[in-house]
Amino acid sequence: MSLDAGGEPVVVAAARAVHLRGGPDAHVWARCAGGLEREAATELAALGWRPPPTTTPRPPDQPGGTTAGLEWERGAVYGTVDLATLRMTLRAARTVTRVVLLLGTAEVDEVTEIREAVRSLDWDRLPYATFGVRPERHGEHGFRSPDIGREAGAGIIDAFRERTGQRLPVDLDDPTVEIRAELHDRRLRVGYDLAGRSLHRRTWIRAHHHASLKPTVAAGLVALARWRVDERLLDPLAGGGTIPIEAALAALRRPVGPRVLPRLAPLDLDDTRIAVEVEERLEAARVSVDTGARPLDIRGVEKYGRHVADAQRNLAAADLAGVVRIAGGDATTLDDIEAVDCAIANPPYGMRVASPKVIDPLYRGTIARLAERFTDAGRAVWLTPVHHLVRAAGREAGLEAVAARRVGLGTMDAVAFVLAPPGRVSTFVEVAD
Numbered sequence: 001m002s003l004d005a006g007g008e009p010v011v012v013a014a015a016r017a018v019h020l021r022g023g024p025d026a027h028v029w030a031r032c033a034g035g036l037e038r039e040a041a042t043e044l045a046a047l048g049w050r051p052p053p054t055t056t057p058r059p060p061d062q063p064g065g066t067t068a069g070l071e072w073e074r075g076a077v078y079g080t081v082d083l084a085t086l087r088m089t090l091r092a093a094r095t096v097t098r099v100v101l102l103l104g105t106a107e108v109d110e111v112t113e114i115r116e117a118v119r120s121l122d123w124d125r126l127p128y129a130t131f132g133v134r135p136e137r138h139g140e141h142g143f144r145s146p147d148i149g150r151e152a153g154a155g156i157i158d159a160f161r162e163r164t165g166q167r168l169p170v171d172l173d174d175p176t177v178e179i180r181a182e183l184h185d186r187r188l189r190v191g192y193d194l195a196g197r198s199l200h201r202r203t204w205i206r207a208h209h210h211a212s213l214k215p216t217v218a219a220g221l222v223a224l225a226r227w228r229v230d231e232r233l234l235d236p237l238a239g240g241g242t243i244p245i246e247a248a249l250a251a252l253r254r255p256v257g258p259r260v261l262p263r264l265a266p267l268d269l270d271d272t273r274i275a276v277e278v279e280e281r282l283e284a285a286r287v288s289v290d291t292g293a294r295p296l297d298i299r300g301v302e303k304y305g306r307h308v309a310d311a312q313r314n315l316a317a318a319d320l321a322g323v324v325r326i327a328g329g330d331a332t333t334l335d336d337i338e339a340v341d342c343a344i345a346n347p348p349y350g351m352r353v354a355s356p357k358v359i360d361p362l363y364r365g366t367i368a369r370l371a372e373r374f375t376d377a378g379r380a381v382w383l384t385p386v387h388h389l390v391r392a393a394g395r396e397a398g399l400e401a402v403a404a405r406r407v408g409l410g411t412m413d414a415v416a417f418v419l420a421p422p423g424r425v426s427t428f429v430e431v432a433d
């Protein structure tokens with residue numbers, strides 16, 4: 001099989017290759033990094049997700065929209081799937097951390113309404129097992145996320161006691177059943193977490209870089225950059241290699257999710273026929289690295305030898321040694337790099353390790369060297385919370401920010417800039433946010 005994404009961005013092409021249908025429908029939502037919902041929705045639609053049953057009225061000041069027919073709000077994409085698509089999503093989706101089976105929604109104004117709203121949902125499939133509620137809150141409210149978790153947990157305990165007479169045991173650290181309760185403005189959604197644990201935990205991670213990017217965010221940046229498999233991709237600040245590795249795995253259409261799914265999922269995701277069919281489709285979609293005509297050109301540069309060694313360990317675990325090249329070097333000189341179509345960088349932020357005095361020349365020098373090496377298609381995605389430095393560094397290098405997204409990185413927000421020569425690539429980015 002040859003490396004041919006048909007001109008599509010690689011993450012989407014990888015997803016489309018494994019699309020399949022079958023079985024009864026379920027209403028679900030996926031969680032992804034805030035700011036990368038459009039990329040997640042595009043990937044999920046290519047995996048076979050269809051629109052959710054109803055359109056959610058959303059206040060105009062709340063971020064959200066519809067991409068590839070799927071509605072999204074900050075950090076969440078909503079849709080309808082059949083069992084095979086669901087299993088395929090858990091195995092193959094690169095940009096999402098969770099997939100949640102929707103149990104019900106409610107309009108909520110006061111925190112005290114949550115307990116009753118949750119109690120009245122259909123908990124018939126809930127087994128006697130430890131459970132925990134993971135709350136999430138977006139919008140203006142007079143209460144905090146833990147309050148949502150506490151009230152929703154009380155509602156579940158009420159419902160279970162009414163049905164069985166037993167009190168369900170709570171375990172917030174390592175529950176057998178994870179329930180998600182997410183409030184976006186007034187709309188509360190409650191559902192079963194089908195992934196069991198965050199899907200960003202890839203098996204290829206052997207060496208943890210102290211400032212590593214979540215692989216799901218890396219995959220989202222690859223999609224945001226609209227990288228195609230025939231383009232030269234460079235991560236000039238590669239660390240443990242997350243971005244180059246995720247790009248290569250997508251190009252080669254290798255699944256990144258767990259083969260064994262949690263046993264207590266309320267749907268029979270281990271239905272043997274579906275499981276076998278999904279694995280067969282994944283196997284058929286895989287692309288050989290030995291493609292001959294157009295080998296992948298994915299490179300990383302990293303200053304410190306110990307990180308280069310860690311990246312090599314991760315590459316070996318991902319079975320990408322000899323496919324992706326990560327070498328020692330300085331991003332502010334890029335000595336061994338001649339031409340770049342697409343650069344994706346997750347630089348130091350000047351908070352934990354490098355000081356602000358160090359990152360200013362690092363950003364300016366690296367962005368200038370990239371601009372000098374850009375081909376006609378050249379562009380860079382640059383992710384950092386230190387945004388004020390990036391526009392200035394871009395301007396100095398003759399680049400402009402053609403898009404900027406506020407991307408959630410757990411406890412902090414960063415901005416992903418797409419930097420490109422003025423006017424040249426404005427067609428590949430849909431809007432400048």
Ligand SMILES: C[S@@+](CC[C@H](N)C(=O)[O-])C[C@H]1O[C@@H](n2cnc3c(N)ncnc32)[C@H](O)[C@@H]1O
Pocket residue numbers: 209211212213214236237238239240241242243301302303304307329330331332346347348349362
């Ligand atoms: C935030 S980390 C990247 C982490 C990476 N994305 C991962 O997930 O493992 C930034 C990296 O830039 C490297 N770095 C700092 N200055 C550099 C320079 N001048 N040239 C190359 N790499 C540099 C640091 O050593 C660090 O590994």
